[in-house]
Amino acid sequence: MTTKDTPMTTQTYVAKITVPTPTATTLWMRGFLPWQLWRFVWLNLKMLRMISLSHPTRRDPSAPKAP
Amino acid sequence: MARVVILGAGIAGHTAAMVLRRTLPKEHVVCVVSPKPDYNWIPSNIWVGVGRMAREKVVVPLAPIYARLGIEFIQASATEIHPAGNPNHPGPYIVATPTTPGAATESVEVAYDWLINATGPKVRFDRTPGLGPDGGHTHSVCTDRHAVDAATALDAAIQRMKAGERQTLVVGMGHGTCTCEGAAFEYTFNVEHELRRHGVRDLADLVYLTNEAELGDFGVDGLVIRNGGFHTPSSVFAGSFFAERSVQAILGAHVQAIEPGLIRYETLDGVDHEQRYDFAMLLPPFTGVGLKAFGAQGEDITDTLFAPSGFTKVDADYTPKPYEAWKPTDWPSTYRNPTWKNVFAVGIAFAPPHPISRPRTSPRGTVISPAPPRTGMPSASMARAVAENIADMILGRATEPERLSSMANMGAACVASAGSGFWAGNAVAMTMFPIVPDYTRWPGAGRDERFTFGEVGTAGHWIKLVLHHLFLYKARAKPFWWMVPE
Numbered sequence A: 001m002t003t004k005d006t007p008m009t010t011q012t013y014v015a016k017i018t019v020p021t022p023t024a025t026t027l028w029m030r031g032f033l034p035w036q037l038w039r040f041v042w043l044n045l046k047m048l049r050m051i052s053l054s055h056p057t058r059r060d061p062s063a064p065k066a067p
Numbered sequence B: 001m002a003r004v005v006i007l008g009a010g011i012a013g014h015t016a017a018m019v020l021r022r023t024l025p026k027e028h029v030v031c032v033v034s035p036k037p038d039y040n041w042i043p044s045n046i047w048v049g050v051g052r053m054a055r056e057k058v059v060v061p062l063a064p065i066y067a068r069l070g071i072e073f074i075q076a077s078a079t080e081i082h083p084a085g086n087p088n089h090p091g092p093y094i095v096a097t098p099t100t101p102g103a104a105t106e107s108v109e110v111a112y113d114w115l116i117n118a119t120g121p122k123v124r125f126d127r128t129p130g131l132g133p134d135g136g137h138t139h140s141v142c143t144d145r146h147a148v149d150a151a152t153a154l155d156a157a158i159q160r161m162k163a164g165e166r167q168t169l170v171v172g173m174g175h176g177t178c179t180c181e182g183a184a185f186e187y188t189f190n191v192e193h194e195l196r197r198h199g200v201r202d203l204a205d206l207v208y209l210t211n212e213a214e215l216g217d218f219g220v221d222g223l224v225i226r227n228g229g230f231h232t233p234s235s236v237f238a239g240s241f242f243a244e245r246s247v248q249a250i251l252g253a254h255v256q257a258i259e260p261g262l263i264r265y266e267t268l269d270g271v272d273h274e275q276r277y278d279f280a281m282l283l284p285p286f287t288g289v290g291l292k293a294f295g296a297q298g299e300d301i302t303d304t305l306f307a308p309s310g311f312t313k314v315d316a317d318y319t320p321k322p323y324e325a326w327k328p329t330d331w332p333s334t335y336r337n338p339t340w341k342n343v344f345a346v347g348i349a350f351a352p353p354h355p356i357s358r359p360r361t362s363p364r365g366t367v368i369s370p371a372p373p374r375t376g377m378p379s380a381s382m383a384r385a386v387a388e389n390i391a392d393m394i395l396g397r398a399t400e401p402e403r404l405s406s407m408a409n410m411g412a413a414c415v416a417s418a419g420s421g422f423w424a425g426n427a428v429a430m431t432m433f434p435i436v437p438d439y440t441r442w443p444g445a446g447r448d449e450r451f452t453f454g455e456v457g458t459a460g461h462w463i464k465l466v467l468h469h470l471f472l473y474k475a476r477a478k479p480f481w482w483m484v485p486e
């Protein structure tokens, strides 16, 4: 991802573009409101599920007690 | 009657205080000691730092909220902890210096039965010569006031571009051991959006300078994101966004010194470089706030409570071990100090056992790798768990902390907005579960792919807006605040 292909004075170590970039359709979908409304609902549901998984767990009663 | 004292009123301390007050009957005292009169919703400082949100929208005065809830509030900066008391003061207490303007500055002693340290980080601009807004040459968005100054300087750069002058803007990390890469990432793309909004993007060279060895490391060793039918490494996911917005990235960099207009840095290969800049926002490294601890005879016992970094020692496994031997169980789950059982630390204030990212040093021995992030969501989750555990112990419902809240069992969301405007905003939304990877449970990626995903779009931007309003609503302790999840 990184290269040192410029002279060693300034702005060396610049990232080369070696990654996928979005197509015009992808860019359009990112702002297409009906799709984004659906994604909003989906992302919220996913995040809520993730938050519920993150809730503290209870100490295992069979585990040894802390000294 | 029990006295619970909470040091700090940030995301962790404020959450702990509100949960304790809601859980404990009124005969028990909940007391917050914090130097600033306001609560700052730090994630939205990003918008303040590009001039798109007023400072007043990200701060909430604490005194009226605490008066309404029945929480004692002492506006002061804690300096010492005396966990064993002393002959003049039999029980444990802390010492704090009042910070209310115009008030007496004589130290006060505040007794406690239970103590929660939630003092967050000390921002160490002093670790890099020339770094920071106070006496240095760069800007910051770590506090609301810093963000206001950053916005003014950014606007000046934009005005110079409008006058036809080309400008180089550098955003990132001001030291090889910084954390909070997500915040710098988000600020970068907010700046990029502002440049386009002002029609000067073509006159700006925007550079992201970071201690991450790869884009998308974020201090959590990178992620494998489920996106578009692929398992995509976050280096590719983030890299795609950099390419799309034409932002250059300088990776694996430790900033050595900053002069007016020039950043000197070393990269992971041990080579020195220079980067010119007209505007720079570089985050500082963090340490603990530097509290001292004293025993009953006045002897210095700071090392029983604090790691050399100044963060509080808790129930983590601090045995030094190589990256390959790191385990999820190294991470704490009760945040209780092993020596002083009535002392807890939450949020950034607890000492992590080790980084999450693979440690890296340059051939010259310079450490260039991110410190582990402790972002808002985990800070608040662990604060709630600790508060509920303390309440249970006070009320006799438990004899030791029963709720376990480890970062190896907890997710995090990073929503990096890249622009504003209700209909036109865009954001990179990423979530991960868990924060600390577990390669035994999820071989390969270390995280649950169902909850480790990322996407770009207006939906993420709405989520960021919702979070802003929801968390400020909660911070103001408005009706049913406790139903807002962490």
Ligand SMILES: Cc1cc2nc3c(=O)[nH]c(=O)nc-3n(C[C@H](O)[C@H](O)[C@H](O)COP(=O)(O)OP(=O)(O)OC[C@H]3O[C@@H](n4cnc5c(N)ncnc54)[C@H](O)[C@@H]3O)c2cc1C
Pocket: B007, B008, B009, B010, B011, B012, B013, B033, B034, B035, B036, B042, B043, B044, B045, B046, B076, B077, B078, B079, B118, B119, B120, B121, B141, B142, B180, B183, B289, B346, B347, B348, B349, B374, B375, B376, B377, B379, B413, B414, B415
């Ligand atoms: C610019 C920026 C953007 C961010 N964006 C996000 C984001 O989008 N999402 C996210 O989850 N996280 C984000 N974070 C991280 C998040 O802000 C932190 O994780 C969170 O603030 C940590 O909470 P805390 O309570 O531990 O510390 P803080 O919020 O820093 O609170 C510390 C408190 O302690 C007080 N204090 C300090 N010294 C003393 C003392 N000596 N005595 C008593 N009190 C003291 C302080 O005044 C403050 O009230 C961002 C961070 C930054 C800097």
